[in-house]
Amino acid sequence: MINGKNIILRSVREADLETMVELGNRVDQIGRFWPINLRSRAESLKNWKKDGLWGKEVGLLLICDFSGRMLGFVARIPYTEWSQGYEVGATIFKRADRGKGYMTEAVRLFTAYLFATEPIPRLQACVAVGNEGSKRVVEKCGFTYEGTGRKLMFVRGKLYDIQYYSLLRAECPSLKNVIKALKATAD
Amino acid sequence: MLNGKTINLRLIREADLEEMMQIPIHGEETFFSLYMRDEATFRSDMEKDGCWSPDEGCLLITDKQDRLLGDIGYFKPCPYSDVLEIFYHLFYPVSQRRGIMTEALQLLSAYLFAMRPIERLQIFTASANLASRRVAEKCGYLHEGTHRRALFNHGAYHDVEVYSLLREECKPLDDVLLDEEGGAQ
Numbered sequence: 001m002i003n004g005k006n007i008i009l010r011s012v013r014e015a016d017l018e019t020m021v022e023l024g025n026r027v028d029q030i031g032r033f034w035p036i037n038l039r040s041r042a043e044s045l046k047n048w049k050k051d052g053l054w055g056k057e058v059g060l061l062l063i064c065d066f067s068g069r070m071l072g073f074v075a076r077i078p079y080t081e082w083s084q085g086y087e088v089g090a091t092i093f094k095r096a097d098r099g100k101g102y103m104t105e106a107v108r109l110f111t112a113y114l115f116a117t118e119p120i121p122r123l124q125a126c127v128a129v130g131n132e133g134s135k136r137v138v139e140k141c142g143f144t145y146e147g148t149g150r151k152l153m154f155v156r157g158k159l160y161d162i163q164y165y166s167l168l169r170a171e172c173p174s175l176k177n178v179i180k181a182l183k184a185t186a187d
Numbered sequence: 188m189l190n191g192k193t194i195n196l197r198l199i200r201e202a203d204l205e206e207m208m209q210i211p212i213h214g215e216e217t218f219f220s221l222y223m224r225d226e227a228t229f230r231s232d233m234e235k236d237g238c239w240s241p242d243e244g245c246l247l248i249t250d251k252q253d254r255l256l257g258d259i260g261y262f263k264p265c266p267y268s269d270v271l272e273i274f275y276h277l278f279y280p281v282s283q284r285r286g287i288m289t290e291a292l293q294l295l296s297a298y299l300f301a302m303r304p305i306e307r308l309q310i311f312t313a314s315a316n317l318a319s320r321r322v323a324e325k326c327g328y329l330h331e332g333t334h335r336r337a338l339f340n341h342g343a344y345h346d347v348e349v350y351s352l353l354r355e356e357c358k359p360l361d362d363v364l365l366d367e368e369g370g371a372q
Contacts, residue, residue, distance in 0.1 A: 081264065082338065083347075084339050085337060121336040122336045124334070146333055147334075147349055150307060150331065151307045151353060152307065164334065168335060
């Protein structure tokens with residue numbers, strides 16, 4: 001578990017799956033640029049049993065507040081088979097929990113943790129054109145814009161262009177310094 | 188088989204193994220040039236699906252006498268998108284600068300847009316691989332950006348260029364196929 005200032009990141013426990021699936025399947029609450037396919041409990045349990053959702057392919061950590069409430073998750077996926085880096089994605093389940101800095105804090109902690117534990121040169125984030133919230137998150141976390149991929153993502157009936165962002169190892173502060181800086185900021 | 192004007196694209200056969208195992212690694216700083224083929228993987232891929240499935244496919248580029256020149260194929264790189272990524276590779280340096288890969292890429296791009304309801308094809312090439320970038324550009328692929336340090340090759344991390352082609356930008360399949368009489372359709 002990683003303790004930040006307002007959130008913690010932790011791996012998924014079996015007892016979390018039911019709440020996770022329920023929150024993740026609320027199509028009215030899912031972000032405008034996040035896939036809306038429903039996930040069954042059976043599929044989630046099968047994936048969880050394979051590697052705890054913390055494996056070589058997908059690595060997912062829950063974002064919770066200090067009361068234990070599940071706010072969302074942050075995840076890494078291999079972004080293409082020939083590359084060593086990961087793509088990072090994150091979502092906050094409920095509309096009411098957005099715009100409070102939870103995702104920014106989660107991405108700061110998560111990226112620093114990944115660079116600390118894996119010999120990767122870079123992390124990538126893909127932000128749909130129009131997704132101003134996510135764009136602010138990656139820019140606050142130090143990512144650099146690299147270009148725009150045309151018609152890359154189909155969400156809610158529409159094909160979107162995607163802005164590529166990346167963070168290189170040398171551009172990411174250490175986990176210790178991220179935690180220190182978070183705790184030094186006022187609420 | 189896709190019959191082009193000067194080359195063909197065809198499925199891989201078991202009998203291609205002998206030649207493919209003997210393609211020399213010549214050490215040029217291109218994308219696939221260090222790839223070591225192995226017989227067991229070749230045979231199991233052939234047994235599984237002949238290297239041709241909805242998520243991944245590879246065709247051989249041959250001349251009109253069926254001599255092997257290279258390979259070209261596609262894979263699905265992204266779990267949340269239907270986009271296909273194309274890769275290509277000439278087996279022998281002597282085949283360079285003859286327009287072979289440009290024709291192969293035109294054929295495969297047109298074929299994929301004709302066969303599948305996709306909107307986008309993409310290509311990643313090492314920034315230093317000017318020949319490969321020229322091939323993509325000649326086929327109408329548009330440069331979209333540079334992914335920094337995305338590729339480990341020849342002992343170091345390299346920048347990678349992103350190219351894409353949309354459905355409406357691709358030549359129709361009939362324009363790049365050869366007709367039965369031997370002329371363009």
